[in-house]
Amino acid sequence: KQEVTQIPAALSVPEGENLVLNCSFTDSAIYNLQWFRQDPGKGLTSLLLIQSSQREQTSGRLNASLDKSSGRSTLYIAASQPGDSATYLCAVGSKAAGNKLTFGGGTRVLVKP
Amino acid sequence: GAVVSQHPSRVICKSGTSVKIECRSLDFQATTMFWYRQFPKQSLMLMATSNEGSKATYEQGVEKDKFLINHASLTLSTLTVTSAHPEDSSFYICSASFPSRAGVGETQYFGPGTRLLVL
Numbered sequence: 682k683q684e685v686t687q688i689p690a691a692l693s694v695p696e697g698e699n700l701v702l703n704c705s706f707t708d709s710a711i712y713n714l715q716w717f718r719q720d721p722g723k724g725l726t727s728l729l730l731i732q733s734s735q736r737e738q739t740s741g742r743l744n745a746s747l748d749k750s751s752g753r754s755t756l757y758i759a760a761s762q763p764g765d766s767a768t769y770l771c772a773v774g775s776k777a778a779g780n781k782l783t784f785g786g787g788t789r790v791l792v793k794p
Numbered sequence: 795g796a797v798v799s800q801h802p803s804r805v806i807c808k809s810g811t812s813v814k815i816e817c818r819s820l821d822f823q824a825t826t827m828f829w830y831r832q833f834p835k836q837s838l839m840l841m842a843t844s845n846e847g848s849k850a851t852y853e854q855g856v857e858k859d860k861f862l863i864n865h866a867s868l869t870l871s872t873l874t875v876t877s878a879h880p881e882d883s884s885f886y887i888c889s890a891s892f893p894s895r896a897g898v899g900e901t902q903y904f905g906p907g908t909r910l911l912v913l
Contacts, residue, residue, distance in 0.1 A: 713901075724887055724906035725838075770837060780826055780891060780900045784837045 683708045683775040687785035695793050700758035702788045704771035709749045712774040715782070716745050716756050719768045728769075729756070761792045796822050798890050800905035807878055808913055815873045815908045817888030823868035824890035828902060829861075832885040844871050878912045885909050 684707045694700060704714070713732045717725040729738045729745040731754070737746045742759040758765055768789045772782040797820040807813050817827055826845050830838040842863050844850040850863035860882075862874040871890075875882055887907040891900035 715901075717904075722885075722909070725904045727904070730901060772838075774900075779843075780902070781828070781840055781843065782889075782902060784839075786837045 683773060683778060683783040685771060685773050685783050685785040687769075687771060687788050689788060690786065691789040691791075693791040693793060694761055696761060696763060698761055698792075700756075700761050700765065700790060700792075702756040702758075702769050702771075702790070704754040704756070704785050706752045706754075706773045706775075706783075708775055708777060709752050710776045711749065712776055714745075714747055714754050714774070715772045716743075716754075717770040717772065719770060719787070721768075725770065761790075763792050763794045766790055766792050796890070796892075796901075796903040798824075798888065798903045798905040800886075800888055800908050802908060803906065804909040804911075806911045806913065809879050810877055813875045813878055813910060815875075815886055815888075815910075817871045817873070817890065817905050819869045819890040819892075819903070822890075822892055822903075824871075824892055825868065826891045826900070827865055827871035828889045828891075829863060829871075829873050830887045830889070832887060832907075838887060841873075875910065878910070880912045883910055883912045 686705045715730045716728045731738045731747045744757045747754045768787045770787045772784045799818045801816045829841045832838045841856045842850045842852045844865035852858045865871040889902040889904045891902045
């Protein structure tokens with residue numbers, strides 16, 4: 682059974698610092714891995730989707746890497762801003778689970794001005 | 795991009811009543827829809843998977859008689875929380891997907907969520 686872990690559970694940084702969020706998964710037979718942002722009381726906003734054949738994806742200040750063999754993904758957010766404060770979730774689409782996604786516990790990020 | 799809507803966005807009801815939540819794919823036909831539940835400060839937990847025209851598949855520990863799922867068309871799935879109780883208060887999120895090319899997992903598009911409060 683796929684298990685997804687996100688470390689740290691919470692992170693507080695001053696504005697301007699780069700953010701590094703980690704996601705690890707136990708079963709490397711995946712279709713894809715996706716990073717989401719969730720603001721308090723709101724739904725999910727998809728940030729980046731990495732297919733299993735890809736090593737990374739970039740969008741603006743965001744960059745996500747994927748290392749299937751070690752079961753890890755890292756989300757980098759450059760030059761953080763207070764507006765980046767949110768909870769970041771990673772989710773893995775496992776081949777063994779069909780089309781189901783397994784979510785990590787999330788990392789709550791606070792960027793202090 | 796693919797858009798998924800949910801209705802209502804929030805609902806407050808009395809204990810013992812039933813609540814229906816709708817999930818619609820607005821600009822694509824969704825062969826599969828998923829229902830998740832999220833408790834405060836926790837991650838999303840998959841409740842069930844539904845395919846159009848067939849019975850939903852429930853995850854272990856989810857009562858199918860309490861959480862009724864209907865997927866009558868390729869653009870609409872409904873979740874009915876029957877005889878709701880305070881412990882059912884949660885944030886319910888749906889997602890929808892459509893077939894992708896072979897070897898690539900289907901992308902799920904998420905709705906904005908429905909907050910249920912049972913008094």
